Amino acid sequence: MAWLKKLSGAVVALGAAGAVAGWFLSAPVRLDAATVAQxxxxxxxxxxxxxxxxxxxxxxxxxxxxxxxxxxxxxxxxxxxxxxxxxxxxxxxxxxxxxxxxxxxxxxxxxxxxxxxxxxxxxxxxxxxxxxxxxxxxxxxxxxxxxxxxxxxxxxxxxxxxxxxxxxxxxxxxxxxxxxxxPVIALADGASDKVAAGRYLVEGPGHCGECHTPRDFAGGVKKAEWLAGAVAAEGKGIVPNITPGGSAIKDWSEADIANFLETGFTPDFDSVGGAMVDVQRNMAELTADDRAAIAAYLKAVPAHANGYPARKKPAT
Structure with a gap:
């Protein structure tokens, strides 16, 4: 059974090598000097x-x-x-x-x-x-x-x-x-500075995709379904699809979106609710130009179907 011992030894060696590689690959990486200088x-x-x-x-x-x-x-x-x-x-x-x-x-x-x-x-x-x-x-x-x-x-x-x-x-x-x-989204040729500014705010500091994008088994956002909506992180309810392919803001104009971020009121005079209340309160502190840029970006992103399971209709 010498071959079995050799096989077992090889498996152990490979496992050890994998563990060592994983340890080095998982090491925290700090900013480089060039970025710190910025x-x-x-x-x-x-x-x-x-x-x-x-x-x-x-x-x-x-x-x-x-x-x-x-x-x-x-x-x-x-x-x-x-x-x-x-x-x-x-x-x-x-x-x-x-x-x-x-x-x-x-x-x-x-x-x-x-x-x-x-x-x-x-x-x-x-x-x-x-x-x-x-x-x-x-x-x-x-x-x-x-x-x-x-x-x-x-x-x-x-x-x-x-x-x-x-x-x-x-x-x-x-x-x-x-x-x-x-960046998550590649902008179309000739995209306006306003759309580019909105991309930065939404994809970067605003981190809108963290809630509005579905996640995979490891908890990473599915960039191919960017802003398509998701099951809420805590498992209760859904976070809406805010691409042009979703129903949440599909028919809203850029002005409607910007006004919602400022006032918390939808075009049909409903008001913001749930976790978005606090988000909208923060958005109201930004400049009008910032809110307009966010709105322009949301109208420019690719349309996606809803990134969450269809909700079941109540039994009749």
Missing amino acids: LGPGDAARGKRIFYAGGCTSCHAKPGAKGEARLELTGGLELKTPFGTFVPPNISQDAKDGLGAWSEEDFANAMLKGVSPSGEHFYPAFPYASYARMKPSDVADLYAFMKTLPAVAGKAPDHKLGFPFNIRRGIGLWKLLYLSSA
Whole structure:
């Protein structure tokens, strides 16, 4: 049975080689020197725009916070997903429990690479897969604005994840498949500057595709069905299809979309509801030009059929 021993030895050797390769391939990758050099000192006034485009308060404000309290970014919201429950952390300026001790480079590595100051992968419930498309200068501006926000003590609870999702190192392999700074949609020749600006806001800081695009078995967005709608991350209800092929905004004009983002009212005078309430509140803080750009992009993206199963009609 010498051949069996040799075969077993070969299998063990291949397994060991695969484990070593996986370990190296899954290593956290930080920003290169050229990208770090593009950060610059940052401007807080410009960073305020990026802060609201990114919807930071939606996940990191204390659940139920209103008014100025929404700028106390203590985290704590529970995001229940098929992979477990993720809890956004305290990102206030508290030096112990928040980001107060982070350098600008630390912050940029988190936003663009999903890597913590200690060199660990962040889970992609933090939408760095979208933020990776942001300009380094915008990340620097956001960092400058974050520095103006209050420091609030208090550590958010840990994530509640079972095996194997509690092994952060594996996220490195996920990043190899899904983390890219390239735009999702190739614009048509002659596309306007307004559409290009909308692409940047939607695909980058706005991270609209994180909710409005269906995901595959590993939790990566299906870019071939970009913005086609999806089952809600928490498994209750659906997030609508916002391409020209869906019914949600198919018949809306660019002006209708921009007005909805500003006021929360649809063309037929219905009002925004559900999780979109907080998103719309953030969009209302942007400029009219930003909202018009988002609207122009949404009218220009490829049309797709709904990316979620058809809802069953109630029995009669």
